[in-house]
Each structure stands twice: as C-alpha cells, then as structure tokens.
Amino acid sequence: MSLERGGGPGAGTELTDAAVELAILGALVVVLGVFAGIPGIVGGILVAAFWYAFGVPFALAGGHAVLVFVFPGAIDLTTLVVVEVVFAALLLSSVLESPDPPQFGALTVGILAGLVLLVGGTVVFFPVWVGAIVLLAVVAVLGYGIHRYERALWDVRDVADGETHEHDNGGIL
Numbered sequence: 001m002s003l004e005r006g007g008g009p010g011a012g013t014e015l016t017d018a019a020v021e022l023a024i025l026g027a028l029v030v031v032l033g034v035f036a037g038i039p040g041i042v043g044g045i046l047v048a049a050f051w052y053a054f055g056v057p058f059a060l061a062g063g064h065a066v067l068v069f070v071f072p073g074a075i076d077l078t079t080l081v082v083v084e085v086v087f088a089a090l091l092l093s094s095v096l097e098s099p100d101p102p103q104f105g106a107l108t109v110g111i112l113a114g115l116v117l118l119v120g121g122t123v124v125f126f127p128v129w130v131g132a133i134v135l136l137a138v139v140a141v142l143g144y145g146i147h148r149y150e151r152a153l154w155d156v157r158d159v160a161d162g163e164t165h166e167h168d169n170g171g172i173l
Helices: 013-036 038-054 055-071 077-096 103-126 130-155
Strands: none
Touching: 013 038, 013 055, 013 077, 038 130, 055 077, 077 103, 103 130
8 A cells, every 4th residue: 555545536635645644643653652652652653554554444453452452451531532532533534535425424423423422321321341232232233234235235135045035125125
C-alpha cells in the first residue's frame, strides 16, 4: 500500500486522504506515549505499521490488541475514551474518503454512537460483565444483519437437492 492510496471522488485527494490518516496515527502515537510512555509509543508505531501494511480495518483490530500489551494491568476509563476517540477518527476518515454515498458514513457514525451509548450506559448501571455480554450480543446481531444484507445484495439463494429455492422477496432479504 502506498501513500498515494485513497478513494475520494475528487482529483488530487489520494495524498490528502493518506495524510489525514497519517495525522490521526501520529495523534495516536502521541496519546499512547502520554498515557503509557515508551511502550505506548512503540504500540502506536506498531498500529501505524498495521495501517501501512493492511489498511484501516486491520489497524483498528491490531490497535485494540496492542492496548492489551501497552496496558497489561488495567486501563483508566479516561485513557480508554481518549484512545477510542482517536480510533473512531481513523475509522471515520476512511469512511469519509470512500466513494460510497454519504448515507454509509452517516450509518457508520450512527452505529458507532449507538454502540457507545448502549454499552456505556449498560456499564454505568450494571456490572462490566453485563456490558460485555450486551456488546457481544449487539455485535452478533449486527454481523448477522450484514451477512443477510450481503446475501440480498449479491442475490445468493440456497441450493439443496439440486433445486433452487427461488422466491420473490422484493429485494429485501
């Protein structure tokens, strides 16, 4: 992946998109360095390496795995919120540079805000393990919804015993 990548609709946005993501990754290195010292700086550089090698989704996954090693005992809630805001900015930067319609960006922001409010509210009123179960359930339902959407989008139908089960579902599912 080169630094000239990007999916923005305008001409000359390729370097700008990568520069925005690099600035966000630089902010992540600084934030982790402030809250965790040298291990945080190394962790932030590792997340930037994930981004360069594999892209934003793997950088986010790798970044959350790096948090376990940077904060081995426990992570302060303030630190977690600040780091997650930087991760959310990285996600939103990749969504905003996408050639997809802006509704997908709004949907991403809505889902992210809904997850934060749901799990955060659950953790405030119930023990942390209840919040973990709620988060797991919500992610499972969202994953299934994405699976069903892809099946409808690609018009995938079940094939059993040599016959197709074609039915008119109105293009919904």
